[in-house]
Amino acid sequence: MTTDKTQPSAVRKAEAGAPAPRTTLLRALTAAGGAAAVVSTFLAWTWTAEFPGDLTVYGYPGGLQLLTLVLGIATGVFALAALDLKGLRWLTPSGSTQALRMLALGTFAVTWFTVIAIAVDLDGLVNLEPGGWIAAVVTAAPVATTFLLPDDSRPLRRPEKLPSWAEILIIAAVFAIGLYVVNYGIQTDADHPEPFLGYLIAVGFAAVALVKAGLISRISELTSSYRSVTLVAALITAIVFPFFQDKSSFTELGVNIAIFATVALGLNIVVGLAGLLDLGYVAFLGVGAYTAALVSGSTASTLDVKFPFWAAVITGGVVSLIFGVIIGAPTLRLRGDYLAIVTLGFGEIFRLAMLNLDGTSGPSVTNGPDGIPNIPPLEIFGFNFNDDHSVGGLTLDSNGNYYLLMLLVTVLVVLIFSRAGNSRIGRAWVAIREDETAATAMGINGFRVKLIAFALGATLAGVAGAVWAHFQSTVVPEQYVFAGPVPPNSTFLVAAVILGGMGTIGGPLLGATLLYLIPKKLEFLQDYQLLAFGIALILLMRFRPEGIVPNRRQQLEYHETGQLDVPGATGLKDSAVGVTKAEA
Amino acid sequence: MTTTTTSPVLTATGVTMRFGGLTAVQAVDLDVHPGEIVGLIGPNGAGKTTFFNCLTGLYVPTEGSVAYRGTVLPPKPHLVTQAGIARTFQNIRLFANMTVLENVLVGRHTRTKEGLWSALLRGPGFKRAEAASKARAMELLEFTGLADKADHLSRNLPYGEQRKLEIARALASDPGLLLLDEPTAGMNPQETRATEELVFAIRDLGTAVLVIEHDMRFIFNLCDRVAVLVQGQKLVEGTSEVVQSDERVIAAYLGTPFEGAPGAEEAAEVEAAEAGATTGATGGATQDEAQRGTTARTEDGQ
Numbered sequence: 001m002t003t004d005k006t007q008p009s010a011v012r013k014a015e016a017g018a019p020a021p022r023t024t025l026l027r028a029l030t031a032a033g034g035a036a037a038v039v040s041t042f043l044a045w046t047w048t049a050e051f052p053g054d055l056t057v058y059g060y061p062g063g064l065q066l067l068t069l070v071l072g073i074a075t076g077v078f079a080l081a082a083l084d085l086k087g088l089r090w091l092t093p094s095g096s097t098q099a100l101r102m103l104a105l106g107t108f109a110v111t112w113f114t115v116i117a118i119a120v121d122l123d124g125l126v127n128l129e130p131g132g133w134i135a136a137v138v139t140a141a142p143v144a145t146t147f148l149l150p151d152d153s154r155p156l157r158r159p160e161k162l163p164s165w166a167e168i169l170i171i172a173a174v175f176a177i178g179l180y181v182v183n184y185g186i187q188t189d190a191d192h193p194e195p196f197l198g199y200l201i202a203v204g205f206a207a208v209a210l211v212k213a214g215l216i217s218r219i220s221e222l223t224s225s226y227r228s229v230t231l232v233a234a235l236i237t238a239i240v241f242p243f244f245q246d247k248s249s250f251t252e253l254g255v256n257i258a259i260f261a262t263v264a265l266g267l268n269i270v271v272g273l274a275g276l277l278d279l280g281y282v283a284f285l286g287v288g289a290y291t292a293a294l295v296s297g298s299t300a301s302t303l304d305v306k307f308p309f310w311a312a313v314i315t316g317g318v319v320s321l322i323f324g325v326i327i328g329a330p331t332l333r334l335r336g337d338y339l340a341i342v343t344l345g346f347g348e349i350f351r352l353a354m355l356n357l358d359g360t361s362g363p364s365v366t367n368g369p370d371g372i373p374n375i376p377p378l379e380i381f382g383f384n385f386n387d388d389h390s391v392g393g394l395t396l397d398s399n400g401n402y403y404l405l406m407l408l409v410t411v412l413v414v415l416i417f418s419r420a421g422n423s424r425i426g427r428a429w430v431a432i433r434e435d436e437t438a439a440t441a442m443g444i445n446g447f448r449v450k451l452i453a454f455a456l457g458a459t460l461a462g463v464a465g466a467v468w469a470h471f472q473s474t475v476v477p478e479q480y481v482f483a484g485p486v487p488p489n490s491t492f493l494v495a496a497v498i499l500g501g502m503g504t505i506g507g508p509l510l511g512a513t514l515l516y517l518i519p520k521k522l523e524f525l526q527d528y529q530l531l532a533f534g535i536a537l538i539l540l541m542r543f544r545p546e547g548i549v550p551n552r553r554q555q556l557e558y559h560e561t562g563q564l565d566v567p568g569a570t571g572l573k574d575s576a577v578g579v580t581k582a583e584a
Numbered sequence: 585m586t587t588t589t590t591s592p593v594l595t596a597t598g599v600t601m602r603f604g605g606l607t608a609v610q611a612v613d614l615d616v617h618p619g620e621i622v623g624l625i626g627p628n629g630a631g632k633t634t635f636f637n638c639l640t641g642l643y644v645p646t647e648g649s650v651a652y653r654g655t656v657l658p659p660k661p662h663l664v665t666q667a668g669i670a671r672t673f674q675n676i677r678l679f680a681n682m683t684v685l686e687n688v689l690v691g692r693h694t695r696t697k698e699g700l701w702s703a704l705l706r707g708p709g710f711k712r713a714e715a716a717s718k719a720r721a722m723e724l725l726e727f728t729g730l731a732d733k734a735d736h737l738s739r740n741l742p743y744g745e746q747r748k749l750e751i752a753r754a755l756a757s758d759p760g761l762l763l764l765d766e767p768t769a770g771m772n773p774q775e776t777r778a779t780e781e782l783v784f785a786i787r788d789l790g791t792a793v794l795v796i797e798h799d800m801r802f803i804f805n806l807c808d809r810v811a812v813l814v815q816g817q818k819l820v821e822g823t824s825e826v827v828q829s830d831e832r833v834i835a836a837y838l839g840t841p842f843e844g845a846p847g848a849e850e851a852a853e854v855e856a857a858e859a860g861a862t863t864g865a866t867g868g869a870t871q872d873e874a875q876r877g878t879t880a881r882t883e884d885g886q
Contacts, residue, residue, distance in 0.1 A: 441642070441673075
């Protein structure tokens with residue numbers, strides 16, 4: 001995004017009082033452009049229904065036109081807010097121009113993407129109806145006008161205090177909108193990539209626009225002052241999700257997201273809080289899954305036992321814990337990158353061991369590459385997880401059942417993360433991450449504290465693995481690789497933590513969701529998925545190294561804060577990483 | 585702080601630290617008594633910080649032992665802190681991305697014992713301990729004058745306040761002995777004065793202080809006793825006056841004083857001083873002999 005600072009005097013004028021007439025005109029033009037974009041979506045953009053989504057109808061928008069419609073409305077409304085229309089000013093607490101630019105760019109990008117996709121998919125510009133041309137032109141105009149607007153960024157304006165019921169209502173509305181947006185993305189046509197790509201473009205630009213307008217900061221202020229309300233709202237949102245899915249493939253996406261998000265959050269204790277780079281975390285998921293499969297009573301299991309589900313979960317967690325301690329105890333005494341190398345090795349050893357414990361290369365435990373299939377479906381208090389259940393007229397399918405079960409584990413992990421993180425032991429983890437020498441000089445037993453973090457992370461992965469084994473009803477060694485196109489793999493988990501934001505709860509949840517959902521929806525990329533993934537990570541590290549959901553600490557670490565005098569910052573940062581004792 | 589004033593809080597006996605062929609600290613003995621402020625001075629590279637690291641368990645001394653209130657300390661930093669010796673660092677080592685309050689709370693680590701389970705279950709005991717820790721931490725921030733910045737990230741504090749915060753964090757472990765490694769480095773005279781007051785206040789709380797410093801005015805105002813470390817060996821130890829007037833100390837820092845006309849007399853003086861410094865470095869019987877003449881309490885280098 002370009003910050004156009006050619007007219008500092010205009011900026012000052014705009015801040016001082018009445019904006020220059022030219023600014024007012026440009027804002028009005030932008031509003032008109034938004035309105036025109038809205039109108040254009042009611043026209044037909046192409047003549048055939050071959051293009052996904054029905055864009056052939058005059059009179060109402062469809063398919064990708066909906067995205068242009070929504071962004072067009074947003075552009076118009078924000079432009080009116082920029083014109084200081086009464087009742088809309090709350091939309092732009094920290095300035096309107098940059099938000100407008102993003103929205104105009106988003107409208108433009110989505111529309112042009114659609115138009116170009118029509119031309120490419122259907123071979124030729126001839127397939128565009130006049131409506132398509134009109135849309136292309138009218139969405140380009142606001143881009144021009146918003147880039148001529150003076151920048152009016154300002155520090156967050158404190159709005160007057162709303163009554164608390166209103167603030168709670170706002171939180172509820174935000175979660176409802178969020179659920180709708182996520183749902184829309186999940187339910188886009190899986191056979192055609194265009195709707196989902198358009199959705200990604202639209203959501204990306206809209207999200208940046210909301211950040212620039214200062215709305216996101218406002219909302220996070222609200223959510224942090226109503227913590228419990230927010231948590232309940234988030235929980236309700238997550239619980240109602242499977243009831244509104246009409247295809248089992250959508251609820252399956254939901255279960256997988258829940259599982260991977262939970263595992264990523266468990267990894268965040270190890271990586272984000274204690275600063276231990278664990279590159280073989282997926283192996284602990286595997287340990288839990290294999291353990292649960294072996295004691296599940298599956299016909300293919302070499303153990304002839306059938307534990308109840310709760311016992312299988314505990315067994316999975318405990319065996320993972322034991323492996324965590326075995327791996328951690330010798331390596332956590334060392335500093336630096338040894339742990340990364342050892343865990344990387346452990347991840348591969350686990351997979352190879354599972355492959356070879358087949359009765360020919362080694363003792364017969366895991367059936368080698370065939371894995372352990374036919375894990376019987378869960379049944380808790382007569383509630384069979386493989387049957388559909390109807391609650392108040394809404395059907396919950398098999399995946400939905402597992403989704404809700406997994407959600408329970410997610411809540412447990414969130415609880416563990418927030419409670420452990422905000423305590424004596426959590427502070428010790430962060431202190432170790434920040435500067436191990438200073439931490440030990442403060443009386444922290446580095447080895448012990450690190451081992452607790454590592455073992456806790458392993459246990460949580462084991463618990464999640466036990467649930468996952470039952471959901472998949474089969475475990476095979478090839479699921480637990482270091483890197484691969486299909487999650488879970490260790491790279492995926494570490495990337496989810498880093499992408500989302502280390503040390504936060506929301507970060508890994510969001511990171512895992514994005515990293516799972518986007519490749520799933522863009523399967524046409526096939527072999528290029530990993531390439532795209534790599535490029536995305538590089539871009540992220542360049543532009544937002546603290547992750548999507550920044551920890552307050554990291555936000556301050558990576559960006560200048562405006563606070564004066566940050567002495568020795570580089571020295572402190574240097575010494576925080578892998579120091580030798582000699583530097584003490 | 586129940587022990588009698590006669591028994592020292594810190595007894596370092598024959599502490600020697602060798603890095604391969606280099607002897608950084610050689611057979612240094614040092615006692616610190618309760619309620620005392622002891623200074624440790626010496627030219628750059630004399631081994632002061634290395635000696636500190638030996639005391640706090642960051643280094644395992646090649647020879648010699650360190651005892652706190654009569655108990656020999658294991659060379660593990662966290663056990664040393666637990667026993668009651670806290671320290672600050674020469675190059676500030678705060679937890680940069682934690683808040684000021686959190687930094688001090690980390691310092692409370694050894695004086696609290698809530699583990700993972702109590703953190704997860706959040707029983708009344710946990711909440712009480714957490715509240716008590718916070719109260720004590722705020723008390724210390726009040727004491728060092730940082731209370732109004734409790735929620736700032738420590739990396740955003742100005743330099744002088746980072747130094748203060750390091751001291752507050754060290755005090756959080758309720759130490760019987762506080763080791764300060766160049767607490768006024770890079771400070772202006774006002775800040776140095778304030779630090780001086782702070783160290784006196786700490787002493788008045790009943791904590792003995794051992795301080796490394798290059799600012800001589802600061803050291804001589806502050807310290808009851810000063811030990812001089814030159815090339816890894818303790819050259820002299822005594823009150824400010826004794827140390828200040830000891831010509832070997834002056835020689836170690838400055839060479840010999842230049843008074844009167846340069847000439848044969850001057851050259852002889854230089855030679856004498858150099859001879860003194862050399863013997864000081866090599867140790868042994870000659871040094872012993874040289875020191876017997878002074879009123880200072882000196883240790884030989886055996």
